[in-house]
Amino acid sequence: MALRHIALFRWTDDVTSAQVQEVVDGLSRLPSRIPELRAYTFGRDLGISEGTYDFGVVADLPDEKALAVYREHPDHQAVLAVMRPLIADRASVQIRVPDPE
Amino acid sequence: MALRHIALFRWTDDVTSAQVQEVVDGLSRLPSRIPELRAYTFGRDLGISEGTYDFGVVADLPDEKALAVYREHPDHQAVLAVMRPLIADRASVQIRVPDPE
Structure with a gap:
């Protein structure tokens, strides 16, 4: 079994699109620099649902x-x-997931 | 691009292990019944970190x-x-992720 780390964030009200882009750019560089990361997905909430984190x-x-x-x-x-x-709010868990096939 | 729906839960203080097991058993049945689910992972927080959801x-x-x-x-x-x-608290997002290879 492998481990899945999940973190959700709510940004402060005055966050700018440029600041979030800086986060995206920074996270994008991590998989090539941290070989322990088997898979790494992240992104802005799509705005489909009410009350979601950002x-x-x-x-x-x-x-x-x-x-x-x-x-x-x-x-x-x-x-x-x-x-x-x-960051205004953060929610996270670590769960066990099946090993990749 | 595909869509990843993520939901984290904090349980009420008086939740029992049997109740959580009932949730696990119920969720376990969904992939065979909902063909739209390309992948479905879920589970209890492992207790590795402080302040995590459950x-x-x-x-x-x-x-x-x-x-x-x-x-x-x-x-x-x-x-x-x-x-x-x-459920005492819930945090969720929907994000875009690459299509499975």
């Missing part, structure tokens, strides 16, 4: 050790430094 | 029409009826 990140990793590597990686920390002032 | 669901669907089918499907509604009284 942004989601799903990181698929082999195990808890890899999750720790991802979290502490300097390139990840650099994106978090960009994100942190934009 | 349960996560990730539904991969081809598009918004399929999301609507999933949401309104009677078997999904039956699981929601089990879940609803257990």
